[in-house]
Amino acid sequence: MTPLTPGPLHESLARLEGAWEGEEEVFPNPWGPSGPAKGRWDFRFDPARLSLIHDFAEERAGGCRFDAHGVLTVDPAAQEIVWFWFDSYGFPPLAPSRGSWEGDRLILVKHTPRGIGRSVFTVGPDRFRHEIETRLADQADFTPIMRGEFRRLR
Numbered sequence: 001m002t003p004l005t006p007g008p009l010h011e012s013l014a015r016l017e018g019a020w021e022g023e024e025e026v027f028p029n030p031w032g033p034s035g036p037a038k039g040r041w042d043f044r045f046d047p048a049r050l051s052l053i054h055d056f057a058e059e060r061a062g063g064c065r066f067d068a069h070g071v072l073t074v075d076p077a078a079q080e081i082v083w084f085w086f087d088s089y090g091f092p093p094l095a096p097s098r099g100s101w102e103g104d105r106l107i108l109v110k111h112t113p114r115g116i117g118r119s120v121f122t123v124g125p126d127r128f129r130h131e132i133e134t135r136l137a138d139q140a141d142f143t144p145i146m147r148g149e150f151r152r153l154r
Contacts, residue, residue: 003048004048004050004076006048006049006050007074007076009074009079010049010074011049012081012101013043013052013072013081014045014052015123016041016043016052016054016072016121016123016128017043017045017052018042018043018152018153018154019040019041019042019043019153020040020042020043020128020151020152020153021039021040021041021151021153022038022039022149022150022151023036023037023039023148023149024036024037024038024039024058024146024147024148024149025037025146025147026060026146027143027144027146027147029134029143029145030136031089032060032064032066033060033061033062033064035060035061036060037059037061037066037146037148039056039057039058040057040058041055041056041150042054042055042056050073050074051071051072051073052071052072052073053069053070053071054069054070054071054072055067055068055069056068056070056087065088066087066088066089067087067088068085068086069086069087070083070084070086075098078098080098080099080100081098081100081101081106082096082097083096083098083099083108083110083119084096085097085110091112091114094112094113095111095112097117097119098110104122104123104124105120105122105123106120106121106123107119107120108120108121114136114137115134115135115136115137115139116134116135116142117132117133117145118132118134118142119131119132125152126151126152127149127150127151127152128149129147129149129150130146130147130148131144131146131147132144132146132147133145
C-alpha cells in the first residue's frame with residue numbers, strides 16, 4: 001500500500017497553524033455557564049503533515065475551565081475536511097465534524113443523537129473568528145453557543 005501524502009486540502013489547514021488567543025462570548029447553553037471567556041488555541045501538524053492537531057483552553061468567569069483536544073485531517077475518499085474533537089464535557093466523538101472551505105471560512109458540521117453542531121472558522125493572516133452554533137434534536141433553528149475573536153501569537 002502506498003502511504004498517503006499531503007495534498008491541497010491538507011495544506012489548506014496550515015492557515016490555522018500556530019498559537020492564538022482571544023476573547024469569547026459564551027451564550028446560554030445546556031452544557032455550561034455563559035458569559036465572557038478567554039480562549040487559547042495551539043495548532044500543529046503531525047510529522048507527516050496529514051493531520052493538524054490542536055489543544056484548546058478556555059477560562060470563563062468564576063474560574064470555570066473548558067479544555068479540548070482535536071484533530072483536523074482529510075477524508076481522501078470524500079475530499080472533505082474532518083474534525084475529531086475531545087473535550088472536558090466528556091461526550092466521545094461518535095463521528096467527526098465534516099466540511100470544507102468556502103473562501104476564507106472553514107465550515108464544519110457534526111451530527112449526533114443530541115442534534116447538529118456547526119463550527120465556522122473565518123481565517124485571516126493574523127486573526128480568526130470561531131463561531132459555534134447548535135440545533136438540538138427538539139429545535140427547529142440553530143442557536144449560538146460561542147463566538148470568539150483570536151489573534152495570532154506565533
